[in-house]
Amino acid sequence: MGYPTEVLKQLSSMGRLVVCAGDGAVQGSTNLAYLRYGISIWIEVPLDLVANEILKTDARSTNEQPTLESNSFSEVHAQVLEELSKRYNEMKGGYGTADAIVSLQRVASQLGYEDLNSVTPEDMTVEVLKEIEKLTKVKKMMEAAARPF
Structure with a gap:
């Protein structure tokens, strides 16, 4: 194990x-x-944003600050995105078993944000809590329906 x-x-x-x-x-x-x-919830974030965050974190840890426009950033970003895509494709079946999906893009759209980076962790948390509430209600209804009269 x-x-x-x-x-x-x-x-x-x-x-x-x-x-x-x-x-x-x-x-x-x-x-x-x-x-x-x-209850399992898949928080769906576009892979290009995840790649950007990985590169920012790496840059902070090495004190290198590549700009988004630089060729080296573009090349490294493409490599990171390719690796993330590969791993995502290997695991999407497991992610797909989640009880609910909270999509960053959907939350941004609901809040009227054009920039996905405008969505805060608090915004995502509220959406996750809404999903948990819905799923909990459904579970309770199913348990009540299964009880003998």
Whole structure:
């Protein structure tokens, strides 16, 4: 049993937790089964924005500040985006099992933002909480419907 699987196994027995599970956690039927103990939400962010964030973080850690217009940035960005796309394609089946999807693009559109970077973590959190509320209501209705009269 791999590390992500062991952690998910332990967490699935606890209640009322928020767990950010990405990357390898959505691979494999065992991990996905553990995730089913709760509500899973896929926070969908365009891969080019993720690539930009990776490059910004790398630049801060090395004190190099490539500009968006530089050739080196474009080349590195393309490489990072290619790797992210490859990993996404490997894992999209697992992501697709989520109970709900909160899309950064949809949230930006609902809020009237043209720039996706205008969406704040708080904006995304509100949308996630709305989805959790909907899913909790549905779960309660299904449990009530399953009870004998």
